[in-house]
Amino acid sequence: xxxxxxxxxxxxxxxxxxxxxxxxxxxxxxxxxxxxxxxxxxxxxxxxxxxxxxxxxxxxxxxxxxxxxxxxxxxxxxxxxxxxxxxxxxxxxxxxxxxxxxxxxxxxxxxxxxxxxxxxxxxxxxxxxxxxxxxxxxxxxxxxxxxxxxxxxxxxxxxxxxxxxxxxxxxxxxxxxxxxxxxxxxxxxxxxxxxxxxxxxxxxxxxxxxxxxxxxxxxxxxxxxxxxxxxxxxxxxxxxxxxxxxxxxxxxxxxxxxxxxxxxxxxxxxxxxxxxxxxxxxxxxxxxxxxxxxxxxxxxxxxxxxxxxxxxxxxxxxxxxxxxxxxxxxxxxxxxxxxxxxxxxxxxxxxxxxxxxxxxxxxxxxxxxxxxxxxxxxxxxxxxxxxxxxxxxxxxxxxxxxxxxxxxxxxxxxxxxxxxxxxxxxxxxxxxxxxxxxxxxxxxxxxxxxxxxxxxxxxxxxxxxxxxxxxxxxxxxxxxxxxxxxxxxxxxxxxxxxxxxxxxxxxxxxxxxxxxxxx
Numbered sequence: 003x004x005x006x007x008x009x010x011x012x013x014x015x016x017x018x019x020x021x022x023x024x025x026x027x028x029x030x031x032x033x034x035x036x037x038x039x040x041x042x043x044x045x046x047x048x049x050x051x052x053x054x055x056x057x058x059x060x061x062x063x064x065x066x067x068x069x070x071x072x073x074x075x076x077x078x079x080x081x082x083x084x085x086x087x088x089x090x091x092x093x094x095x096x097x098x099x100x101x102x103x104x105x106x107x108x109x110x111x112x113x114x115x116x117x118x119x120x121x122x123x124x125x126x127x128x129x130x131x132x133x134x135x136x137x138x139x140x141x142x143x144x145x146x147x148x149x150x151x152x153x154x155x156x157x158x159x160x161x162x163x164x165x166x167x168x169x170x171x172x173x174x175x176x177x178x179x180x181x182x183x184x185x186x187x188x189x190x191x192x193x194x195x196x197x198x199x200x201x202x203x204x205x206x207x208x209x210x211x212x213x214x215x216x217x218x219x220x221x222x223x224x225x226x227x228x229x230x231x232x233x234x235x236x237x238x239x240x241x242x243x244x245x246x247x248x249x250x251x252x253x254x255x256x257x258x259x260x261x262x263x264x265x266x267x268x269x270x271x272x273x274x275x276x277x278x279x280x281x282x283x284x285x286x287x288x289x290x291x292x293x294x295x296x297x298x299x300x301x302x303x304x305x306x307x308x309x310x311x312x313x314x315x316x317x318x319x320x321x322x323x324x325x326x327x328x329x330x331x332x333x334x335x336x337x338x339x340x341x342x343x344x345x346x347x348x349x350x351x352x353x354x355x356x357x358x359x360x361x362x363x364x365x366x367x368x369x370x371x372x373x374x375x376x377x378x379x380x381x382x383x384x385x386x387x388x389x390x391x392x393x394x395x396x397x398x399x400x401x402x403x404x405x406x407x408x409x410x411x412x413x414x415x416x417x418x419x420x421x422x423x424x425x426x427x428x429x430x431x432x433x434x435x436x437x438x439x440x441x442x443x444x445x446x447x448x449x450x451x452x453x454x455x456x457x458x459x460x461x462x463x464x465x466x467x468x469x470x471x472x473x474x475x476x477x478x479x480x481x482x483x484x485x486x487x488x489x490x491x492x493x494x495x496x497x498x499x500x501x502x503x504x505x506x507x508x509x510x511x512x513x514x515x516x517x518x519x520x521x
Contacts (some may be wrong), residue, residue, distance in 0.1 A: 028159055028216060033415045050127060051142055055487075057145055058145055061146060062475070063152050064183050067107070067108060067111035070084065072102050074140055081128065084127050094448055116388050122147055153503075155454075155504060156389075156507070157179075157180070157503060158202065160202075166285040176193070178202075185490075194492075194516075195215070196516075201258075204504050205262065211227055214253075222243035222270075226238065231512040236518055255269040256320045261327045265299055267296070267298075273343075276288050284445075289417040290417075291317055295307070295311035296312075297378045308330075310373045314335050317334065317336075317337045319334075320397050332373070334371045366395055367395035370396045386399075389408070397433070398447060401430060409449055410425070410426055423446055424446050425440065425446045425458075426438065427482075438481075440472065444462065445463040445466045446462055453503060453505040458482065460501070469498055473485070
């Protein structure tokens with residue numbers, strides 16, 4: 003029996019293409035499934051590939067419509083038919099495109115999400131020729147679902163120009179955005195900051211922001227302030243890492259505020275390799291080669307080195323807190339011999355010294371260590387199984403909110419902006435590491451868990467030299483889904499980095515004003 007054809011109304015904009023492809027009469031409708039039945043068996047799945055989203059993608063329920071992108075190797079393909087099958091094939095939607103991409107209209111996307119909660123939708127893309135008798139000459143398919151688990155929290159992140167030297171010369175051009183993932187354009191809440199802001203973090207209740215605000219001036223300043231709709235970075239909220247007992251100059255690298263907001267931990271007495279690079283995508287090489295961990299107690303206003311993470315034989319950096327603040331995990335490497343460097347006591351090696359260090363072509367790798375915090379008393383640091391002694395560099399550890407998992411970066415060498423950086427997961431106490439399924443083809447880094455622990459945001463350069471943000475769902479077994487690109491979170495000429503989920507309402511920060519600098 004002949005299948006019942008689905009009748010679609012063609013918009014005025016698509017009418018000319020529809021008439022060309024299907025030579026229909028009347029002009030306002032066409033019977034499309036008859037065309038598919040006749041020609042679909044002649045198409046080849048090898049000629050067309052869907053580049054994004056990937057097969058078995060799981061979308062969060064709040065996400066706005068993605069842009070489907072594909073590559074068709076056949077020059078005979080002049081237009082493409084997108085078929086979306088919902089609810090076990092009972093409902094089919096068809097769309098025409100003259101480009102190798104397509105974005106659902108908001109009303110169509112809402113319908114798709116509603117009908118794919120924990121159920122697959124199949125997307126088939128068909129390349130159509132312009133022959134006298136139009137034929138389907140190529141095809142590809144993928145499936146997606148919509149999760150029941152919301153993201154449930156907004157993102158705070160930094161947006162910079164590339165290459166890095168351009169951003170460094172125009173620090174007021176660096177911007178911070180804050181918004182939920184359903185916002186088509188998260189608003190800029192901080193800009194025109196005349197010094198470099200970096201390494202921000204929030205308390206677990208989302209009520210306190212802490213951020214490096216003085217990298218460019220080499221003063222190691224750090225601001226800790228309450229989250230409000232109209233926030234002010236005031237002078238009384240600023241500390242300086244060189245105020246600790248040993249006055250050796252420090253940047254205060256990769257600092258993190260404790261979950262309860264009482265403490266801040268940072269790398270001090272630091273020295274780093276820094277090399278500007280000509281590449282747009284990877285325009286700097288930067289990582290510490292010296293440093294210990296220092297803790298600032300906001301109640302007592304005192305600084306102290308963290309015992310167990312203050313061994314001068316090592317560089318100890320990149321700390322993170324367990325959800326209850328009882329333990330810390332940090333990256334550690336054997337400190338190189340810097341006795342012949344000219345910049346002892348300063349915060350970075352000279353350009354020539356940095357290049358000599360990197361050009362040795364020897365790996366410089368970090369292991370992850372776990373240490374009890376003990377209200378600043380520290381303890382014995384132990385290597386974290388699965389993230390140490392593996393011949394790789396392990397860094398950027400982050401606990402899941404329930405304390406069960408640690409997600410970290412692994413690369414061949416170094417730290418920060420590594421093209422081969424991939425995300426791995428281990429139990430919080432350490433065990434065999436697993437590579438997350440969300441990893442893209444180029445750089446996976448700067449990750450943060452949503453407060454409900456179901457979603458992980460991370461930065462990637464898979465789709466652009468300008469870093470973009472992606473989401474992945476994390477299930478109870480610590481498994482992740484293919485990446486969901488937050489394409490609407492970045493401008494085409496800006497890189498997004500340091501994304502941080504905030505346990506707050508999307509409208510809890512409207513603007514952040516700088517009031518700590520002398521004018």
